[in-house]
Amino acid sequence: AQSVTQLGSHVSVSEGALVLLRCNYSSSVPPYLFWYVQYPNQGLQLLLKYTTGATLVKGINGFEAEFKKSETSFHLTKPSAHMSDAAEYFCAVRGSYIPTFGRGTSLIVHP
């Protein structure tokens, strides 16, 4: 079975600071990994995904994630946080039919 663990239910950063959201996966098959973002009162939006190939994946809004097989990790980063990045972030891994979501990490950005 496939699963993801997101470390930290809340991450708080100052505007302009580095954003790091952690995700570790467990998968019995080569993983497909995703990061989704959910802004308040919205549905989820795909930020980026890793299937095969280059392990550093660039997504929308300046986010990127690196697949590290040796560490079973797929952490999400952004060099400089904006106030508009405040949202809930979900890591997900390929399941039997569709992605299986982690519990989510709430990103708080302080002025």
Next chain:
Amino acid sequence: DTEVTQTPKHLVMGMTNKKSLKCEQHMGHRAMYWYKQKAKKPPELMFVYSYEKLSINESVPSRFSPECPNSSLLNLHLHALQPEDSALYLCASSQETGTGDEKLFFGSGTQLSVL
């Protein structure tokens, strides 16, 4: 058009009411999904339709009844709900299902309150 449109945005219903949630997409996607999301929790899959046929029912109570009239529309019929069914109901679509790397497109959801 890369939108999934859900109506209504908010719904308040009593436990004896019958109501329906609607979802529409015009991206030519052949897979459509219903999710339930409680506050500060990940979405939980309820149903998956593939080529207008129900392919997954995640043991959802019968008071929730999905319907896919055509490839662009997805409904969720609600009857005799319980207060614990109050949640955000999200519709999503993807080009296909079963490949594992599908990009899901989500609507903004219907915030349901059951009194």
